[in-house]
Amino acid sequence: MNGAAALLGTLSANGVTTCFANPGTTEMHLVAAFEDSGVHPVLCLFEGVATGAADGYARVTGEPAATLLHLGPGLGNGWANLHNAARAHSPVLNLVGDHATRHLGLHSMLESDLRGLAGSLGGWFDRVDAAAQAPALAMAAVAATLQWPHSIATLALAADAMWTEAGAGPWPVFSAPACPEPDEHALHDACDALGPRSALVLGGRLSAGALRAAWRVSRATGSRVLLETMPAFVARGAGVPAPERIIYVPEFALAQLSELEHVVLVGAPEPVAAFAYPNVPSRLLPEGCTRHSLTRPGVDAEPALRALADCLGANERFGADSLELTSPSGALTAETLALAVAATLPEDAIIVDESNTSGIHLERALASAARHHWTGLSGAAIGYGLPTAVGAGVASGGRVLALESDGSMLYTAQALWTMAREGLDVTVVALANGRYAVLDMERRRLGAPDAESERLFDLGRPAMDLAGLARSLGVRASVATTAEELVAALSASYATPGPSFIEARLPSAI
C-alpha cells in the first residue's frame, strides 16, 4: 500500500470515516485511495465549506471528521471556520497536501509556510515526510483532536510520501481517553459557592441530561443557570430546561450579571465582551465576584453537573409546562419569523444559527418548540452557518435548519451545492434585510459617526436574489414575504427530502 492508503486506512481504523474534501494536484493519490478505505469523501467547492462542515460534524457527534485541503491557499481559505471550530473545541483533523519534500525550497508557485499558517490557529501540527510515518502520524493526529479539551489538528502530507510504498496494516489504533472526572476539590468548592447570588455558567456541548442536572442544582441552591453567549451545541425545546444565555451586548450583559457574587464555570470561559467599546468594561462579571471552575472549556459538562447535583442531593425532577405554539400571521418581522420557526420545527432537528440581528426573537420562541439541538457561532467568524449545516446534515442524517443572514451567507454560499449533491435534509432560511445590520448597531454603540456607513453597509445596491442564487447551485428555493408564506414554506420543506432554501424578506431597520 502507498502512503495515502496507509494514512486513510489508519484514519478509518481510528473512527474517522468522513472527509470534507477540496483536493488539488498534491492530493491526487489521496483521492485515489479513498475507494475501499472506509473514509467517505464529500466534495466541497471551497475550503471554508470543508472546514465548517467538519466543525458541524464534530459538534453533532463529538468525533472528528477530516478535511482535505490544498497547500497554504487551501488552509488559508479554511482558516476562518477553523477558528470557529477551535473556539468550539471541535475535534477537526485537517489533511493538507504539501509538495514532495524534494520540491521544497525551490520557491515554486504554491510553496507555503504551512507550519506558520497552522500555528496561527493553535492546535496540533505535524508533517508526514515519508510514507512509513503515515500510520503513526495519522493516529497521533486523531489522538490530538480527542485529547481533553478537544481541539483541531493539522497534518501536512508530502506528496511523495503519499505515492511511496508504506507497507501493509494492521494500522495502529489509539484509545480515546475518557472525559476527565471532576476534581473533588473543585466540586466541593462549587457546592459551597452556590447560593442565591450565584450562577452556574455552562458552555460547550450540552446535552439534555447536563441541562437537567444544572436545573436540579439551581433548584437546590437558589443559584441561576446561565449559558455562554455562543455555546457549541445545546439541547433545547420541549422537556429541556432553557437557561438564559449571557447577552451579546455587553451593556445588557453587565446588568444581567450585576448581582452575582459567585460564578461556577462549567465548560465555559470567563464571560467577556466580544468587542471593546469606549467606556464599557470588557470583563462582564461585577467587581468582587468570585470565579470557581468546575470543568475547563472543551471538557464535557454533563459528568461534572451530575456529580454536582449528587453532591448537593439535588434530585427534583424537571417537568416543563407544555406550551401551545400558534402559527403567526401577517407581516414578516423578526418576531413573526421566530414564531413561524418555532411553530413548525420538527422533533429532533438541529438548528445552525447565524441569524445575527434578525434572529433576535428566536431564542425565546424556540425554548417552547419541539425538542432540538442548537449550535452557536462560537468564534464569531461569519460564514459558518451553511458549511456547519452541511456537516450537521452528514453527521446526523436528520433534519437541519440553518438560520442565515444575507450578509453572512454570502461568505460561503458554495455550501448549498454540497447540500444538493449529497441530498442533505437541510432547510435554509435566509433572513434577508439587505444590510449588514449588525454593523449599524455596532456603529451606534461605538459612537462612530454615520458618514459612509449608510452606503457601505447597504447590501441592496444592487439587490441580491438569494433564492436565485440557491437555485443556481441546485437547491430548490422560494421567497416568503408574509408570516403565512413562511409557515407554508417551512412545512413544505420539512415534508420533502433533500435541501430547500427560503428567502425570508424582512424589514431592513432593526
Next chain:
Amino acid sequence: MNGAAALLGTLSANGVTTCFANPGTTEMHLVAAFEDSGVHPVLCLFEGVATGAADGYARVTGEPAATLLHLGPGLGNGWANLHNAARAHSPVLNLVGDHATRHLGLHSMLESDLRGLAGSLGGWFDRVDAAAQAPALAMAAVAATLQWPHSIATLALAADAMWTEAGAGPWPVFSAPACPEPDEHALHDACDALGPRSALVLGGRLSAGALRAAWRVSRATGSRVLLETMPAFVARGAGVPAPERIIYVPEFALAQLSELEHVVLVGAPEPVAAFAYPNVPSRLLPEGCTRHSLTRPGVDAEPALRALADCLGANERFGADSLELTSPSGALTAETLALAVAATLPEDAIIVDESNTSGIHLERALASAARHHWTGLSGAAIGYGLPTAVGAGVASGGRVLALESDGSMLYTAQALWTMAREGLDVTVVALANGRYAVLDMERRRLGAPDAESERLFDLGRPAMDLAGLARSLGVRASVATTAEELVAALSASYATPGPSFIEARLPSAI
C-alpha cells in the same frame, strides 16, 4: 482628528486612494473616517474578493490599494489572494482591524494571532497600538509595499487607537525609491552570455517597451526570449512582441528548455515546475545551463532590458505583421472559444486569465488580437480571477475581460456583486466544462489510479447554472453554446457599459 482619520489622511497623502473593504465591528471608526479622507472605499462581500481586487489594482497601476479586513478571520479569508499578490510582487496594503489593546489577552471570541497569520504570508507587519503612531506607521506601511521588490504589507489597527485623538496633519509623506538601476557587472555578464543557445527569461510587470527591448536583444544576439509561466502583467497583442511562455507542464518545459546553455533572468525566478511528479525533475533548466541574473523578481524589467539593448547596440525596430482575425463558427470548443475572444477583443483591454485547461488555445490566438494587457495566476491559488478583475476595473476605468473556469470561479464568485455595484466594465466569460478538468490531467500525469476521481472532480452533479448565479448577484448574463453565440455575446458586452457574464458551455473532456 482621531486615529482612523489620521491613518486614512496619511494613506491619501501617500497616494493610496482606494480601499477594498469588508469591515466589521473593530473597523467602525475607519468606516466613518472614509468620508473626506481622499480614500474611496469599495465594498466587497468576502475578504478574498478585497485582497484579490487590491492585487489586480496593483498589477495595473504598480501602486498599492488598501484592503480593510476584520481580525484573523478577515485576514484568513484574504490569505489565498494575498499569496497570489505576494508571488506577483504586487504592492498591497492590508489594514486589519484588531481589538482594543486592553481587550487583548481575555480570549474573547475573535482574538487572533494576527502577527503569526500575516507572518505566514511573508511581507511587512506592524500594529498601531496608539493613535499617535497612526501617521508614522501608515507611511511606513506604504513605504514597505513600494520598496524594490514591491511586496505586501499588513498593518493591524487597535480599535481604541482608531477612536482616540491623534492630533492634526500635515501627515508624513515618503518618497518612493526609484527602480534600482541594473548593475554594471550583471549587464556585462548578460551581454557576454547571450548567444544562440541562450535565452532571456522575463517576468513580473512587462510593458510593451520592455518586450520590444528584449526583442531587439534577441535579434542582435540570436538568443531566445521566454516568459515565466505566470507573469504578473504583460503587454500583448498587435504591435507587441509575443515571447513564448515557459510551458506549465514540466515534461514539455524540459523539452522547451533542453538546448539552453545560458539563461539571463530579468525579473523572473529560476524556472521550476509548479508541482513535483514521480520521475520528473522539479528544476527545469538542463544540467550545465548557467544562470545569470540581471534584475530580481519584482523589480521593473524595462530599464534593465533597455540598458542591455543599448549595451549590445541592438536597435532594430520591431515591426509585426498585421494579421487578419476571422470570427469562428460552429461548435464551441477550446479552439473556437480562443478565436472568438481574439477576434472581438477591444483595444487596450485587460485580460485576467484564470481559464485553466479550457483556455489552452488562448495564448496563441491572443498574440494576434488587439493590443491588450494580460495577467496570470502568479501564485496558483485559484479564486483569483473575478476579484482581480474587480481591481483591474477600478484601477483602469476601462474594459476588463475575465476568462474564468467554472471550478475556479466558485471560490470567489461574490466579486460579481461588486462589479455590478461599482458599474465596472468587466466582461466575464465562464468556461464551463462541469469538471475540475485540471485535476483529471494532473491525476494522469501523477500516475494515480482513477478510483473516486470520476465522481470527485465532477461539478455536474448537480449541474450549476452559472448565468443564473451571476444574475442573482446583479450582473446581466447569457449562455453561449456555439462559436457564433459567443462572438455575439462578447460584442454585445463590449458595446454595453457595466459588467456582463457569459457562460460558455464547453465539452468536459480535454
